[in-house]
Amino acid sequence: MxxxxxxxxxxxxxxxxxxxxxxxxxxxxxxxxxxxxxxxxxxxxxxxxxxxxxxxxxxxxxxxxxxxxxxxxxxxxxxxxxxxxxxxxxxxxxxxxxxxxxxxxxxxxxxxxxxxxxxxxxxxxxxxxxxxxxxxxxxxxxxxxSKIKTPNRKAVLNKQLTLDIENWQKFDYSEIFNIKKGNTPKKQNDGSVFLVSATGLNNGVSKTVASATNPNKRGLITVSSNGAVGDAFYQNQDFYATGDVNILFPNFDCNQFVAMFLITVIRQEKFRFNYGRKWGKEKMLSHKIKLPVNKNNQPDWQFMEDYIKSLPYSKSL
CATH class of the missing domain: 3.90.220.20 (DNA methylase specificity domains)
Known part of the structure; x- marks a missing residue:
């Protein structure tokens, strides 16, 4: 070389x-x-x-x-x-x-x-x-x-949607998610399963490890509770997570579009955790998340999905 x-x-x-x-x-x-x-x-x-x-x-x-x-x-x-x-x-x-x-x-x-x-x-x-x-x-x-695929700039939905945040309502995180703390595999031999840690880079993935016990299934949201506190990511592949990561299991049918909306909202809380403050599982369960609601004052999952679909590049998700 x-x-x-x-x-x-x-x-x-x-x-x-x-x-x-x-x-x-x-x-x-x-x-x-x-x-x-x-x-x-x-x-x-x-x-x-x-x-x-x-x-x-x-x-x-x-x-x-x-x-x-x-x-x-x-x-x-x-x-x-x-x-x-x-x-x-x-x-x-x-x-x-x-x-x-x-x-x-x-x-x-x-x-x-x-x-x-x-x-x-x-x-x-x-x-x-x-x-x-x-x-x-x-x-x-x-x-x-190397050939890098150019992302599709087009939106899934050809319409404009606006955010009326004044009419959103707050919900306990425990109403929306079952939250578990990550559990680092004891052995971290090289492999192909993502290991999500408390980093704000690379979708939270710090390395890949060998599959030992059952990994977490794809389709979940991870949030750093230490380090890059509040950085939230949608995991589209099976993964493990370290103890500095909260794993959010949705209590509803969640797809990648709704997840992208939610992680954007979650990241707005980052400012609360400067100067070494952490956002562990118990603290997160006691906090609230503000979301758009439907006529029944329940989270409007369809609006969240449609809003993300209306944005440029949504066809690349």
Whole structure:
């Protein structure tokens, strides 16, 4: 195996701070606006769309954005449309032509250095430019030959649905779910069954292990009770889970569309668990979840399903 040659990131990219804008000072324009990139790991970092600004440089699609601080520092994305950025984000523009696969490779290489930094501690502002990454001639051949399936952007339902949160009602988690704590297999030999842990990455999956006892069946929701507290995921394959994960067994007929709606609602509770607070099974059972209701004041599962189906990319679920 050839030794990988590493060089500073700024030998491959022209690196600069982004627009350094504050969203609360900008005008939202969802219909005709420009993508606004925030310090998020969701949706390529795109938070919303804003009106075009005459006094700010418009960064071009194909550039890479890198988050320099916060909870998701070094989150790196190839932007699909022209954009502006929030504070504490750098923009990388290749010094020579790179294809999409090569750009994504460098995104992964950058994110792989996240362990060197801490949220709200050592951040990447001063050191990103000199970060060592593989040189162009060290990029593995499979990067250019692998074919990644493009997700279907279409919605299942061709209609617009709105969320009227004011009329939602609260329900005990125990009314909606049977909640169990994860139980890590005693032996974790390499295998093909997902092991879900308290991470906010990779759908919560930290590794794959050999099947020992009966794994949890697919179609369940997992929620981190420690670590990345409140990160919720829908598991579409059989899995095991560690003790830092709550496994939610629905008390109703649940499909992937309803599950995606629910995990989005659950994630809105993350802010309650800063500074080391945990969200164990018993605490979760005592909490409430706010949901849309039908005319009988019961959770409106059909609306939740239809809402997710009305969104772009729902055909890819």
């Amino acid at each position: 050839n030794k990988i040659k590493t060089i500073p990131l700024n030998k491959i990219f022209n690196i600069s701070y982004g627009s350094q804008l504050d969203l609360n000072k900008l005008e939202i324009d969802l219909k005709n606006g420009i993508n606004f990139i925030s310090r998020s790991r969701e949706n390529l970092g795109v938070q919303t769309k804003i009106k075009k600004l005459s006094n700010k440089t418009l960064f071009k699609k194909g550039s890479i954005t890198v988050t320099l601080g916060g909870s998701y520092l070094l989150s790196s994305f190839v932007q699909k449309e022209d954009f502006y950025t929030a504070q504490n984000i750098k923009v990388l523009i290749p010094k020579q032509p790179l294809n999409d696969a090569q750009k994504k490779f460098y995104c992964y290489a950058i994110e792989h250095n996240r362990f060197r930094y801490t949220s709200h501690g050592r951040e990447a502002n001063k050191t990103l430019d000199d970060l060592l990454v593989p040189s162009l001639d060290s990029i593995p051949d499979w990067v250019n030959t």
